[in-house]
Amino acid sequence: MNSSSSDGLERYQTHEPENLQERYAHRAAHMKPSEIRSLFAVASRPEIVSLAGGMPNLSAIPMDMMAGIVEKLIRDDGQEALQVEDNPYGLLGFDRPSPNAMRAEDSENVIYLGSFSKTIVPGFRIGWALVPQSLKEKLVIASESSILCPSNFSQMAIASYLANQPWREQIASFCALYKVRRDAMLSALDAYFPKAATWTKPAGGFYVWVTLPPEIDTKAMVPRAIAAKVAYVPGTAFYADGFGSWSLRLSYCYPTPERITQGVMALSKVVEQEMLSRGITN
Incomplete structure (x- = not known):
């Protein structure tokens, strides 16, 4: 480093x-x-x-x-x-x-x-x-x-x-939909992600911000996640100085709860493999 x-x-x-x-x-x-x-x-x-x-x-x-x-x-x-x-x-x-x-x-x-x-x-x-x-x-x-x-x-x-x-009723229906999907993502992260990872519990919006051990480079990990049919935004995309390389952003606004669970399961295996390759214990 x-x-x-x-x-x-x-x-x-x-x-x-x-x-x-x-x-x-x-x-x-x-x-x-x-x-x-x-x-x-x-x-x-x-x-x-x-x-x-x-x-x-x-x-x-x-x-x-x-x-x-x-x-x-x-x-x-x-x-x-x-x-x-x-x-x-x-x-x-x-x-x-x-x-x-x-x-x-x-x-x-x-x-x-x-x-x-x-x-x-x-x-x-x-x-x-x-x-x-x-x-x-x-x-x-x-x-x-x-x-x-x-x-x-x-x-x-x-x-x-x-x-x-x-339009207010329409937005209320969106919020109800996104809440179900947010809950599905948080439940899947709790169930499958390594204990060394942490994440936000958003009260609204579209995204969960995940923080991994600092040895993990989420930008370098993208190709392996794509191979597992999962896409995310690496944390460095949100900073001007390369900060946040061990973070990533997940979106729950579009996939169904079932797809969210499948995606989190697949990504968890990618993260676990990254941790294993760097000798990081969970």
Whole structure:
């Protein structure tokens, strides 16, 4: 393992406890150094702070805790920055009501980003944003310069659907479906995966984030998983610095519970073989 990987592992083991609520509560309450404070050392003011939740593992950060972090780490330092609340999975909660958006508390400093791709029509690739009025025209120009123009047909179809169809009931039915599939994946992981692995227990969304022993390279393991008829996203895809090489993301939104169980069983054998080849005991 090279020095940078070793440093990353040490950082992960020391500062990344599994319980994200505990982690963020600790930071908010005790004002430990954070990535946001590190930005202040090299810039007088960050332009944007992204409130990406528990990405990439999609663990939910309590909204009151997130608001407290922003308040203490930004405003108490005399800094002001736009906050971007990217929340494409916000309506897809299973175990508890979806939390209120921070945008509802601060309409002048929070940009809220949503998407219809996760709830209604994935193929249309249409999203939406709530922005401060002062930024509306600038955002339209930025959108036009990057994508020219979203499809008018797609936008009109979505507008008609929202106006004339019971879309809230439709999303509720999706949530019920995804909850069954999430439960199937968690049950299969409990039953078949090595004890050395850990994973999140998502309260919504599409994915489970799995963490394997640090000696396992999930990107290098992909061909063997494909041979076993299982696909996943390696953890490194979600980081800019190669971090997360021992993690992977599994999706439960499309397969049936039976296929999910079969897939987890097959992947568990691949993981066990990887561990065995590296002398890792379960």
